[in-house]
Amino acid sequence: SAVISQKPSRDICQRGTSLTIQCQVDSQVTMMFWYRQQPGQSLTLIATANQGSEATYESGFVIDKFPISRPNLTFSTLTVSNMSPEDSSIYLCSAPPGTSGSGETQYFGPGTRLLVL
Amino acid sequence: AQSVTQLGSHVSVSEGALVLLRCNYSSSVPPYLFWYVQYPNQGLQLLLKYTTGATLVKGINGFEAEFKKSETSFHLTKPSAHMSDAAEYFCALNTGGFKTIFGAGTRLFVKA
Numbered sequence: 055s056a057v058i059s060q061k062p063s064r065d066i067c068q069r070g071t072s073l074t075i076q077c078q079v080d081s082q083v084t085m086m087f088w089y090r091q092q093p094g095q096s097l098t099l100i101a102t103a104n105q106g107s108e109a110t111y112e113s114g115f116v117i118d119k120f121p122i123s124r125p126n127l128t129f130s131t132l133t134v135s136n137m138s139p140e141d142s143s144i145y146l147c148s149a150p151p152g153t154s155g156s157g158e159t160q161y162f163g164p165g166t167r168l169l170v171l
Numbered sequence: 172a173q174s175v176t177q178l179g180s181h182v183s184v185s186e187g188a189l190v191l192l193r194c195n196y197s198s199s200v201p202p203y204l205f206w207y208v209q210y211p212n213q214g215l216q217l218l219l220k221y222t223t224g225a226t227l228v229k230g231i232n233g234f235e236a237e238f239k240k241s242e243t244s245f246h247l248t249k250p251s252a253h254m255s256d257a258a259e260y261f262c263a264l265n266t267g268g269f270k271t272i273f274g275a276g277t278r279l280f281v282k283a
Binding site for chain 1: 207215
């Protein structure tokens with residue numbers, strides 16, 4: 055298993071500003087994922103963060119808006135840039151502990167609850 | 172294309188009653204199926220998963236789910252609901268590789 059922590063747990067931000075969310079895993083993992091969960095909605099994958107390479111973004115998400123860093127095998131950051139009220143969501147990071155992918159359980163952080171005014 | 176459909180965005184049961192949360196999937200290849208639970212102000216945690224083998228899967232907290240290929244279903248059940256089961260439940264699908272598709276979620280309410 056993996057224990058994942060996120061900082062901050064919540065924040066209230068002004069539009070036009072940026073927020074960086076940190077995700078720390080207690081063991082080395084190959085892949086880390088960033089999800090957005092809008093109010094009352096399911097999870098939408100933003101991007102996959104690989105150590106040592108550029109993040110892979112899903113359709114509808116771009117690097118300029120959601121830059122991601124993955125400096126090592128236990129840590130990643132997601133920045134929400136030039137925020138607007140539409141960015142108000144829960145942002146979750148997750149990681150599967152293994153390397154095969156298929157059928158792997160994903161472990162989730164507790165989420166960062168962001169409110170943009 | 173793969174997809175997950177959860178029938179019912181809200182389910183309400185009385186304490187002690189049967190819990191049944193429905194999940195249907197679409198996949199062109201054998202799927203791996205998961206149920207995750209999200210308690211208020213927390214991340215998701217795994218309840219149970221089906222990969223291969225026995226189609227009746229037992230999970231934590233007394234939950235179980237049965238993989239029915241002919242019905243493309245993976246419904247979640249618990250014989251007797253407890254107040255602490257009130258949460259959001261997500262069915263999820265993985266068909267190989269790391270990408271997982273989540274259903275829209277079902278919020279379970281438990282009445283005293």
